[in-house]
Amino acid sequence: MIDGIITGLYTAFSPINLMMVLLGCFAGTFIGMLPGLGPVSAIALMIPITYGLDPASGLILIAGVYYGAVFGGSTSAILINAPGVSGAVATAFDGYPLAQSGRAGKALAIAAYSSFAGGTIGAVLLLVFVPILAKVSLSFQSADYFALMLFGCTAIAAFSGKGQVLKAILMTLLGLMLATVGEDPSGIQRFTFGNADLYDGISFLLLSMATFALAEALIVILKNAGGSAPASNLHSSSLGSLSVSREERNDIAPAVARSSILGFFVGILPGAGATIASFLAYGMERNLAPDDKQDEFGRGSYRGLAAPETANNAASTGSFVPLLTLGIPGSATTAVMLGALLSYGVQPGPRLYIDNPAVFWSVIISMYVGNIVLLVLNLPLIPYISKLLRVPRQLLTPIILFFSLMGVYLVSFNTVDLTMMVVIGVIAVVFRVLDYPLAPLLLGFILGGMLEDNLRRALLIWDGSFAFLWQRPITLTIMIITLLTLMVPMVSTLRGGRRFRHPDTMSE
Amino acid sequence: MMYLLNNKDRVGSLLILVFAIVYLKYALGLPLDPTAGDDSFNARTLPVGLSIAAIAFALLELIVSTRRAGDGRINAAVQGFSWLPTLLLVLSMAVYAFVFDSLGFILASYLFLHSGFLILGERRLLLSATVALALVMFLWSMLTQAFGIYLDSGDLFRFLAGLSN
Numbered sequence: 009m010i011d012g013i014i015t016g017l018y019t020a021f022s023p024i025n026l027m028m029v030l031l032g033c034f035a036g037t038f039i040g041m042l043p044g045l046g047p048v049s050a051i052a053l054m055i056p057i058t059y060g061l062d063p064a065s066g067l068i069l070i071a072g073v074y075y076g077a078v079f080g081g082s083t084s085a086i087l088i089n090a091p092g093v094s095g096a097v098a099t100a101f102d103g104y105p106l107a108q109s110g111r112a113g114k115a116l117a118i119a120a121y122s123s124f125a126g127g128t129i130g131a132v133l134l135l136v137f138v139p140i141l142a143k144v145s146l147s148f149q150s151a152d153y154f155a156l157m158l159f160g161c162t163a164i165a166a167f168s169g170k171g172q173v174l175k176a177i178l179m180t181l182l183g184l185m186l187a188t189v190g191e192d193p194s195g196i197q198r199f200t201f202g203n204a205d206l207y208d209g210i211s212f213l214l215l216s217m218a219t220f221a222l223a224e225a226l227i228v229i230l231k232n233a234g235g236s237a238p239a240s241n242l243h244s245s246s247l248g249s250l251s252v253s254r255e256e257r258n259d260i261a262p263a264v265a266r267s268s269i270l271g272f273f274v275g276i277l278p279g280a281g282a283t284i285a286s287f288l289a290y291g292m293e294r295n296l297a298p299d300d301k302q303d304e305f306g307r308g309s310y311r312g313l314a315a316p317e318t319a320n321n322a323a324s325t326g327s328f329v330p331l332l333t334l335g336i337p338g339s340a341t342t343a344v345m346l347g348a349l350l351s352y353g354v355q356p357g358p359r360l361y362i363d364n365p366a367v368f369w370s371v372i373i374s375m376y377v378g379n380i381v382l383l384v385l386n387l388p389l390i391p392y393i394s395k396l397l398r399v400p401r402q403l404l405t406p407i408i409l410f411f412s413l414m415g416v417y418l419v420s421f422n423t424v425d426l427t428m429m430v431v432i433g434v435i436a437v438v439f440r441v442l443d444y445p446l447a448p449l450l451l452g453f454i455l456g457g458m459l460e461d462n463l464r465r466a467l468l469i470w471d472g473s474f475a476f477l478w479q480r481p482i483t484l485t486i487m488i489i490t491l492l493t494l495m496v497p498m499v500s501t502l503r504g505g506r507r508f509r510h511p512d513t514m515s516e
Numbered sequence: 517m518m519y520l521l522n523n524k525d526r527v528g529s530l531l532i533l534v535f536a537i538v539y540l541k542y543a544l545g546l547p548l549d550p551t552a553g554d555d556s557f558n559a560r561t562l563p564v565g566l567s568i569a570a571i572a573f574a575l576l577e578l579i580v581s582t583r584r585a586g587d588g589r590i591n592a593a594v595q596g597f598s599w600l601p602t603l604l605l606v607l608s609m610a611v612y613a614f615v616f617d618s619l620g621f622i623l624a625s626y627l628f629l630h631s632g633f634l635i636l637g638e639r640r641l642l643l644s645a646t647v648a649l650a651l652v653m654f655l656w657s658m659l660t661q662a663f664g665i666y667l668d669s670g671d672l673f674r675f676l677a678g679l680s681n
Contacts, residue, residue, distance in 0.1 A: 174577040175525070178532050181570040185539055188563050194549040196559040199542060229605060229636065232598040403647060406632025409609065410625065414655070417616075418665065426613035434606055441593060442528040460562045472556030502580060 032072020
């Protein structure tokens, strides 16, 4: 393990990778700040650039973009009450009132310090838990992986909230069906209709760009959010001081510590993610606060701002645990990362720890470096970066669309992909309008290939029998958890009751 | 009938149901590997299983959505939507994809960006043209000069270059 950490340190601190963290954090902050564009879109937009890099550098850049986008999302939540990501919704509850009362700079600083603390504690916990879990999962066989893939698919549906469970399952199935397009392992063409452009299947980059970046930009136009006005009429001079006093630091410190641990463990759960973590942390702090402090929540409480900000960063870090140890993504963002890793030829999972220690450890260490970059460099630059919010939407939106299209074209150099992207983008908009979550579709698509491969192998080993589902203890345990995860919210949905819509937990 | 269809949940599940039925039809027609014998797992196994699951869940959602409370009306959800600029922008993206090979990266991208700005209501023509041209030229220089990526100059450019020679 020590050797691995040293290799990771050496890789993460190489000049090129430090530059990648810097570039990723800056680009992520810019993109994440734009209302409507979250970390998934930010990562999808950056993936084409990473294809020319080695896997470690590519993933470090992507991790930097992730952190930057989460930070950028919080910035727009505080400054203009428009959370760039669903994980920053709770940040706006107290962040925006603080900004309105002339304490925007202080709110941004608290958000940055809390994010840093959450990310740091999360990174330390990651450092402890990932190797342990990776070692345990080394004993996993194809049957267990098949069960894990099923769990990954169903967990997302389970955490979608009442009224959304069946829709999330349907979208996951749609994603799994789309994953079958192209040549199967036995060389048979499936659903290609003789079209050579489909022989290799639908590119994950095309699907993620179309369903997130393109669809989100089109939704912004469709809803005419802001019309031709700039994204914000914010003036940098109105930010106020960025400093936080010792008393304020002491006030938020316990909330930060509690929310870090809560956020990390919620983040580990596949499908839960930063949104649930931030809301839980906010609720927990409000309940724990003394009566006189409870009234401040929603009106500009420092604890109310620090708790969700800490939790969403710790959860973002926690969501890397299932990705790095089991090869199953816990969120849409890590699903896109999984797709990126697979396209680099790197197979995430327990073997990553052994086969690619440089990638494994450098990514974990880079997360920490990314947190430092955000605190030391991005925070002082926020008054300048936030000027991006003043660019008129009528200029910004076509540029986003152009970069999305170019991102896909520059990988395949095939204009058929552009047409396909437009078609899928329009279909994605239709489903967004119909209130069907798109993240499960992407997750199903990315897990589809692995799910089929593992099922095929398991059946081959077990002579075509499905007995592995109940005869292997690990498989059986995962299958029981999967069924419970799926059945509990489904039964609740089928029994009806008051409708409760949860924010799309998989959008971060 | 219209009342039944004016619901987001039902229309979504109907769309997936239709897709799953068509998918199942093609899945059942998938060829099998003649060398594989009677393998329990073949090219059809997963697609058929997935489509049956999708049909079952889509039907379940159709039933459940009729009992679900809350306002899921489509006409309420799309009220106030800016259809025209969105459709024009989608059309401009489709045209961009269609003319890319003919016009080449620079001209096609410039026209797409400029038309996008105009569609979304930017009336300062000089500003639109400058931003579009500057962005396209910057990206072109970066990609071709800094990264050494080849970008097609387009059939039109080659035709005009041929004429001048």
